[in-house]
Every structure is written in structure tokens, then in C-alpha cells.
Amino acid sequence: MTHTLILLRHGESDWNAKNLFTGWVDVALTEKGRGEAVRGGELLREAGVLPDVVHTSLQRRAINTAALALDAAERHWIPVKRSWRLNERHYGALQGKDKKQTLEEYGEEQFMLWRRSFDVPPPPLDDADEFSQAGDPRYADLGDDLPRTECLKDVIARFLPYWESEIVPDLQAGKVVLVAAHGNSLRALVKHLDGISDEDIAALNIPTGMPLVYELDESMQPTVKGGQYLDPEAAAAAAAAVANQGR
Numbered sequence: 001m002t003h004t005l006i007l008l009r010h011g012e013s014d015w016n017a018k019n020l021f022t023g024w025v026d027v028a029l030t031e032k033g034r035g036e037a038v039r040g041g042e043l044l045r046e047a048g049v050l051p052d053v054v055h056t057s058l059q060r061r062a063i064n065t066a067a068l069a070l071d072a073a074e075r076h077w078i079p080v081k082r083s084w085r086l087n088e089r090h091y092g093a094l095q096g097k098d099k100k101q102t103l104e105e106y107g108e109e110q111f112m113l114w115r116r117s118f119d120v121p122p123p124p125l126d127d128a129d130e131f132s133q134a135g136d137p138r139y140a141d142l143g144d145d146l147p148r149t150e151c152l153k154d155v156i157a158r159f160l161p162y163w164e165s166e167i168v169p170d171l172q173a174g175k176v177v178l179v180a181a182h183g184n185s186l187r188a189l190v191k192h193l194d195g196i197s198d199e200d201i202a203a204l205n206i207p208t209g210m211p212l213v214y215e216l217d218e219s220m221q222p223t224v225k226g227g228q229y230l231d232p233e234a235a236a237a238a239a240a241a242v243a244n245q246g247r
């Protein structure tokens with residue numbers, strides 16, 4: 001028997017459209033992003049891959065994507081679990097900065113190190129910055145766990161305990177699990193599931209609003225590496241667009 005896991009990155013956000021580094025800033029979906037979320041739900045319904053439980057971050061672009069997709073799939077009534085551990089990677093002092101301007105100012109190598117390297121975080125964000133989450137009530141209980149910047153390695157370290165303690169038990173109970181999250185928090189999970197090396201993960205980009213379905217065996221290993229996008233052609237084109245941001 002296999003376990004079904006669906007990964008869904010939120011639809012296009014206001015700051016995706018403006019080409020700004022976003023991270024933990026809680027921006028809304030654009031009209032296009034809302035449409036992508038609905039389309040994602042329609043794909044799930046058409047494929048008959050129907051979630052029994054959804055896990056989301058604490059950010060509205062993922063929360064609202066899940067709600068729109070589940071509504072379109074007639075699964076709006078399933079239980080929801082939320083955690084900061086599914087949040088987007090904290091982008092440190094880059095939060096709110098224009099990706100193209102950052103590329104021009106710091107050059108290709110530094111830009112890519114910050115954006116896609118495994119273990120080089122951007123400079124930390126000052127607590128007094130307008131885009132800081134220090135003082136945000138939803139993170140009041142985090143204490144020293146509240147990040148001021150993160151690299152992908154940091155995201156894996158805070159995501160995997162939630163994967164093990166909350167998501168795997170749902171899968172083992174036979175539930176179809178939807179994880180509605182973010183480009184880099186999903187890259188962290190995909191790296192873990194597919195055993196992608198620290199170097200190769202740089203080339204992996206997750207498109208917005210495209211359901212990615214994994215069948216996992218008893219030891220939570222994918223039966224097909226990389227899973228399967230329900231609309232593979234659209235997903236490949238959209239992933240290439242993510243890779244090209246800032247250019």
C-alpha cells in the first residue's frame with residue numbers, strides 16, 4: 001500500500017508579481033494567483049486525488065491557496081493544521097528588495113548564493129525593519145526560534161520535525177495529505193524526499209499553484225522520484241519562469 005502526498009505551492013502573490021523577495025512578509029494572492037489556486041483544485045478533482053487533511057503555513061498566500069483549491073475540489077470541509085514550520089524561507093535583509101535590482105547591485109554569483117545555495121543565508125533582518133516579524137503576534141511563542149534570516153539548510157532543520165511528528169502520522173493513518181506551502185519550504189521537503197544533493201537542489205524550482213503528487217512507500221520513500229505534476233507541461237514552463245526571476 002502506498003501513501004499519497006500532494007504538494008501545492010501557493011498561487012502568484014502580489015510580491016511574486018512585483019518581483020520582490022518575500023520570505024516571511026505576509027503578502028496576498030493576486031487575481032492570477034487566486035485563479036491558479038482554483039485551477040489546482042480542479043486538477044485534483046479531475047484526477048480524483050482528494051485530500052483528507054491539509055497542512056499549511058501561517059501565511060495568507062498558502063492559507064488562501066489551500067482554501068480556494070479545496071473549495072474547487074469539493075474538499076473545503078477537511079481538517080486544517082497550521083504551523084510556522086511550513087512558512088517560506090525567511091529571506092533576511094533581502095525581504096522587500098527587488099530581485100532584478102539585487103542581481104544588478106551584487107552580481108550573479110552573490111545573487112545565486114543568497115537565492116539558491118544550500119547553506120549561505122542572506123544578512124539578518126533588523127527587528128526594527130518594516131518587514132520584520134519580531135512582534136508579530138502569530139510568532140509570539142517562538143522565542144529564540146524566530147528566524148532573522150534562513151538558508152535552505154535552516155528551513156530543512158525546522159521543517160523536518162513537523163514532517164516527522166505531524167505529517168507522517170497522517171500519511172501512516174491512510175490519509176491523503178495536502179501540504180500547501182511555499183517555494184523554498186517545499187524545496188526543503190522535496191530535497192528530503194528525493195534525496196537530492198546539496199549542490200543539485202540549487203536547480204530545483206517549484207511553480208506556483210501546480211499540484212505535485214507523490215506516492216510514498218511504507219518507509220516514506222517516493223515510488224517515483226520527483227513525484228508527478230498533474231499538469232506536467234504547465235508545471236515545467238512555470239518552474240522555468242521561477243528560475244528566471246530577476247533576469
Ligand SMILES: O=C(O)[C@@H](CO)OP(=O)(O)O
Binds near residue numbers: 016024089091184245
Ligand atoms: O521571495 C521569496 O520568498 C521566494 C519565493 O517567492 O523567492 P525565490 O524563488 O527567489 O526564492
